[in-house]
Amino acid sequence: MKESLSRNIETPCFIVKGIEDNQCQRCGYQIKATDYDDFSRKYCPSCEAYGFIDESSVLFRYERKVEIKKHELSLKFSLSEAQKQASQFLLHQIMTHQKCVLHAVCGAGKTEILYESLLYGLNQGWRLCLAIPRTDIVKELTLRLQKRFPDSIIKELHQYAKDDSFAHILVSTIHQLIHYYQEFDIIFLDEADAFPFRGNPFLNRIIRKALKPQGHLIEMSATIDQPMAKRISKEKIKTFVLPARFHRQHLDQFHIEYVSQLDSFVKKRNSLPSPLKNWLQDLLNSHHQALLFVPTKAWGQWLEKAMADSGFHCESVHSMDLNKNYKIKCFRDRQIPFLISTTLLERGITIKGIHIGILNASHPIFDEFTLIQMAGRVGRHKDQPHGEIVLFTEMRTTAIENAKKYVKRMNTDAIKKGLIDNDLPSL
Ligand SMILES: [Zn+2]
Structure with missing residues (x-):
């Protein structure tokens, strides 16, 4: 569901309080005893940049309508053997509703590895999102995906592009996911190891809020740091390691x-x-x-x-x-x-x-x-x-x-x- 502080009068919506049980309903921040505004009302300092929200605010949640149809993947080349293995692993995890991490070296061709999983999700009528840290990559990837899925609607979402109407796949910066509540069946999170996602509890919270309760977060990363390795082990998340690039040549040493x-x-x-x-x-x-x-x-x-x-x-x-x-x-x-x-x-x-x-x-x-x-x-x-x-x-x-x-x-x-x-x- 898409979420807003102001109401679109033409679309039916659900209304929730902005702050409930000492928790911001937009970003999941736990309100502290010192978080009071000038009118002695509890407010959320964590997501203030997206519009002021206090205990008198309400959030409007809208259902995003998407046409359910048959989708096609237009791929005029074959994946490498390693990419095929990774692609099958991802698809299996998704079909069996299990979390996973794709640990692939830079240049492994991660986007190509996602195609079969995206196609499966599209044909299930699922809400799909690719979350990426940087706006320029969001734009580039949107164009690439549109070529591969010519009959599907792929939309980019970032600070200067907010139209998600009728989109089958949303390619979004991580920050824009604050506007969604239990919207996506799958979020593919690229560069899970990188700034700004790494060690950022705010972005972690909004990604989890944007997922449906039974939805999956698929994390993709070239490197896995100690905290991420610990979490993978604690949550028993299956990881596929792809140590080679698509062109079957070794990585160059420093x-x-x-x-x-x-x-x-x-x-x-x-x-x-x-x-x-x-x-x-x-x-x-x-x-x-x-x-x-x-x-x-x-x-x-x-x-x-x-x-x-x-x-x-x-x-x-x-x-x-x-x-x-x-x-x-x-x-x-x-x-x-x-x-x-x-x-x-x-x-x-x-x-x-x-x-x-x-x-x-x-x-x-x-x-x-x-x-x-x-x-x-x-x-x-x-x-x-x-x-x-x-x-x-x-x-x-x-x-x-x-x-x-x-x-x-x-x-x-x-x-x-x-x-x-x-x-x-x-x-
Ligand atoms: Zn908040």
């Missing part, structure tokens, strides 16, 4: 370039240390592109200046950059050889044939999961399945060690399962 006084070179001397300069020049000479990750926006600006002064054409982007989409497009169109980015682009972006440099890789913002995601940007195309991932750092950190171990573990597992074709280089 290469470490030790650089002393990296900070000082870039910030104060406004120049590039030799290992970095030589690497960039080699890439340029061989007409390759690189995405250069930096820990902060300021670092990006320092690096952009130092690179420009050394004769390297580059642009830098960060989350608040109003021109970021244009700059990313220029990089995608190969008009710029180097794009500097904060962790903004650690996930979701797919550009053929790029290499990755991670600057000041020992910075605490680069945890193991971030490093793995950034490395996942290389080798995503079957014609260029490999790329360099170079960490420029003054020292090794536990995060770097763990990220290297992850790559080794996944490659070893993929060999054991017969999911990669090529010989593995020394790890």
Whole structure:
């Protein structure tokens, strides 16, 4: 059921109190003794950003009408053997009403793995949702799904797109699910390990509220951290591990370039240390592109200046950059050889044939999961399945060690399962 603080007079609806039994009915927050507004009424501070809600407020819940019909999947290529196995696992879990986790490396082709399950759900007349952290990926995935399910209505839902009418599948940012109550039979949650979902009780609550009581949450993730592993074990959730990419080539390992006084070179001397300069020049000479990750926006600006002064054409982007989409497009169109980015682009972006440099890789913002995601940007195309991932750092950190171990573990597992074709280089 879709939920609103204001009433649509043409649609029949159910009305509930905004706060009942000391719990916010919109976001599930447990009201504390100190949560009183200026009129001494209990209010919810947790979901205030979606409209003020106190004990005098009411919520209107509407049934979303969807036509039940026969749906078709239009797939003009075959899934890899590994994708087929994962797809069958998911379908089995869904048909037998069991929770599950899909633990697949970056570039495994997770979307393709969902098709059969989505088709099954559509033909059951189920309410289906794909919840994704980022708006740009929501838009891209909506278009992809619409091609695969040409007779179904697929709608995107984010801050600037709120129309869910007649949709068979909703592709939504996680935050927009606050407007739903026991709506979905299945929510496929992508990047369950990532910001903003990881460790966020608010988003956890609204996802669970949006599910029907018998509905399933299917979590998909490239990495599984300790709390998630504990929860999977405690709730006895079945996990399918897919350690190989769809193109049957191994994951590339991190290469470490030790650089002393990296900070000082870039910030104060406004120049590039030799290992970095030589690497960039080699890439340029061989007409390759690189995405250069930096820990902060300021670092990006320092690096952009130092690179420009050394004769390297580059642009830098960060989350608040109003021109970021244009700059990313220029990089995608190969008009710029180097794009500097904060962790903004650690996930979701797919550009053929790029290499990755991670600057000041020992910075605490680069945890193991971030490093793995950034490395996942290389080798995503079957014609260029490999790329360099170079960490420029003054020292090794536990995060770097763990990220290297992850790559080794996944490659070893993929060999054991017969999911990669090529010989593995020394790890
Ligand atoms: Zn609330």
